[in-house]
Amino acid sequence: MNLYEVKALTKTYGENQGKVLALNNTSVNIEKGKFIVVLGPSGSGKSTLLNILGGMDIPTSGQVTFNQMDISKYNKKQLTKLRKEKIGFVFQSYNLLPSLTALENVEFSTEIAGLKREVAKEAMALVGLEERYNHFPSQLSGGEQQRISIARALAKKPEVLLCDEPTGALDSDTGVKILHVLKSINKGQGTSIIVITHSQDIAKIADVVIKMRNGEVVEVIENPTPISPDQVNW
Numbered sequence: 001m002n003l004y005e006v007k008a009l010t011k012t013y014g015e016n017q018g019k020v021l022a023l024n025n026t027s028v029n030i031e032k033g034k035f036i037v038v039l040g041p042s043g044s045g046k047s048t049l050l051n052i053l054g055g056m057d058i059p060t061s062g063q064v065t066f067n068q069m070d071i072s073k074y075n076k077k078q079l080t081k082l083r084k085e086k087i088g089f090v091f092q093s094y095n096l097l098p099s100l101t102a103l104e105n106v107e108f109s110t111e112i113a114g115l116k117r118e119v120a121k122e123a124m125a126l127v128g129l130e131e132r133y134n135h136f137p138s139q140l141s142g143g144e145q146q147r148i149s150i151a152r153a154l155a156k157k158p159e160v161l162l163c164d165e166p167t168g169a170l171d172s173d174t175g176v177k178i179l180h181v182l183k184s185i186n187k188g189q190g191t192s193i194i195v196i197t198h199s200q201d202i203a204k205i206a207d208v209v210i211k212m213r214n215g216e217v218v219e220v221i222e223n224p225t226p227i228s229p230d231q232v233n234w
């Protein structure tokens with residue numbers, strides 16, 4: 001079963017001489033429930049693709065379906081609802097609200113999604129931070145802040161977690177811990193996970209690697225034997 005079907009997707013930014021072709025008539029299917037890595041050099045269109053999959057940006061042309069729904073035709077209101085209810089985002093920067101505690105940051109997301117408050121605590125437990133409810137972001141390490149941002153993304157019970165370089169700002173030990181958290185959510189909750197990375201080594205933990213170059217998906221590689229995050233050569 002496909003979570004996403006991307007057909008002939010093109011995205012251009014700017015106009016005339018300043019025009020940039022970020023995605024160039026590219027197609028790919030993304031299976032449900034998998035741990036997917038999108039791998040490619042800087043400027044190859046990874047973030048642009050992820051932003052369109054997450055309903056944060058709209059294509060110039062082409063089609064994107066999410067659970068067979070054509071989200072490339074969605075208006076702003078429909079995209080907001082999609083992001084609010086179905087998609088969890090994790091970025092390299094944690095984007096936590098500094099004046100809210102860890103738990104309040106996570107509850108914020110639960111409330112927006114219209115779920116019960118307990119879901120926030122469940123999400124904190126999934127990332128192993130039950131003991132940090134009342135800490136403010138400034139009192140937490142980078143890795144802990146990233147785990148809170150993952151909990152916040154999980155606190156709306158999303159179908160998919162879209163992660164743009166989630167370990168980009170972390171040292172190797174902390175990065176490995178974050179990859180373990182993402183893997184355990186994928187295996188334990190069945191949440192589909194899509195991670196962007198430049199790293200060939202991180203890509204080895206994925207079930208499927210989508211390789212991008214010059215705005216196109218150039219290869220989709222199934223990996224029957226993904227390695228554990230502990231084995232990643234950082």
Ligand SMILES: Nc1ncnc2c1ncn2[C@@H]1O[C@H](COP(=O)(O)OP(=O)(O)OP(=O)(O)O)[C@@H](O)[C@H]1O
Binds near residue numbers: 014046
């Ligand atoms: N909002 C924007 N306005 C103009 N150009 C953009 C915009 N966003 C992306 N681009 C351009 O589109 C191309 C693809 O960018 P994108 O961020 O998708 O690549 P990427 O593979 O994620 O790169 P990186 O790994 O460096 O983040 C780049 O040439 C980039 O400069």
